[in-house]
Amino acid sequence: GQQVQQSPASLVLQEGENAELQCNFSSTATQLQWFYQSPGGSLVSLLSNPSGTKHTGRLTSTTVTKERRSSLHISSSQTTDSGTYLCAIDPNSAGNKLTFGIGTRVLVRP
Amino acid sequence: EAAVTQSPRSKVAVTGGKVTLSCHQTNNHDYMYWYRQDTGHGLRLIHYSYVADSTEKGDIPDGYKASRPSQENFSLILELASLSQTAVYFCASSELGAYSYEQYFGPGTRLTVL
Numbered sequence: 001g002q003q004v005q006q007s008p009a010s011l012v013l014q015e016g017e018n019a020e021l022q023c024n025f026s027s028t029a030t031q032l033q034w035f036y037q038s039p040g041g042s043l044v045s046l047l048s049n050p051s052g053t054k055h056t057g058r059l060t061s062t063t064v065t066k067e068r069r070s071s072l073h074i075s076s077s078q079t080t081d082s083g084t085y086l087c088a089i090d091p092n093s094a095g096n097k098l099t100f101g102i103g104t105r106v107l108v109r110p
Numbered sequence: 111e112a113a114v115t116q117s118p119r120s121k122v123a124v125t126g127g128k129v130t131l132s133c134h135q136t137n138n139h140d141y142m143y144w145y146r147q148d149t150g151h152g153l154r155l156i157h158y159s160y161v162a163d164s165t166e167k168g169d170i171p172d173g174y175k176a177s178r179p180s181q182e183n184f185s186l187i188l189e190l191a192s193l194s195q196t197a198v199y200f201c202a203s204s205e206l207g208a209y210s211y212e213q214y215f216g217p218g219t220r221l222t223v224l
Contacts, residue, residue: 043215096141096204096211100152
């Protein structure tokens with residue numbers, strides 16, 4: 001089965017609204033990374049957060065390792081936040097290999 | 111910040127032809143990776159390498175070869191391209207396996223096999 005499941009599959013926001021994206025994984029993870037993929041396709045690393053809470057700008061990630069879940073909170077969304085958010089884990093810390101979820105597609109309307 | 115470049119950015123190939131995708135990184139990272147992205151599947155690992163002149167199979171290596179001639183360069187080779195290999199291909203790099211490492215991605219190569 002799929003090792004990394006993300007929800008919701010898609011999300012529509014009004015500019016200024018907050019959003020919370022979920023990532024659940026079926027195996028223990030020694031690494032967890034959130035990525036942003038632009039509508040044009042480029043991938044950017046947002047946060048590396050295998051456990052605990054991390055902040056960067058308007059983004060907050062909270063990972064509860066023993067419960068095998070992570071969330072990404074976007075505060076005060078902007079139209080430029082539109083794109084796909086991907087969660088990826090390293091399920092066994094062998095070879096630094098990431099397994100990706102399919103992503104959450106976010107559309108922020110002005 | 112890590113700089114990973116890929117060439118070409120897009121390519122149209124014919125079925126049965128040979129395709130080589132190239133990746134170059136300038137941040138002295140040990141690990142390099144090749145992924146493909148298809149709609150509905152997310153990114154899947156094809157090959158990776160943790161040292162020059164050595165490559166490892168990822169999750170979906172069939173139909174692909176990889177080459178790591180130097181620390182900076184990593185190529186993906188499709189000896190006999192097939193329709194099912196139409197996808198977007200991403201290269202990535204990271205530092206040697208430390209806790210909380212990050213992977214940095216190139217801009218992607220859109221490959222269409224006709």
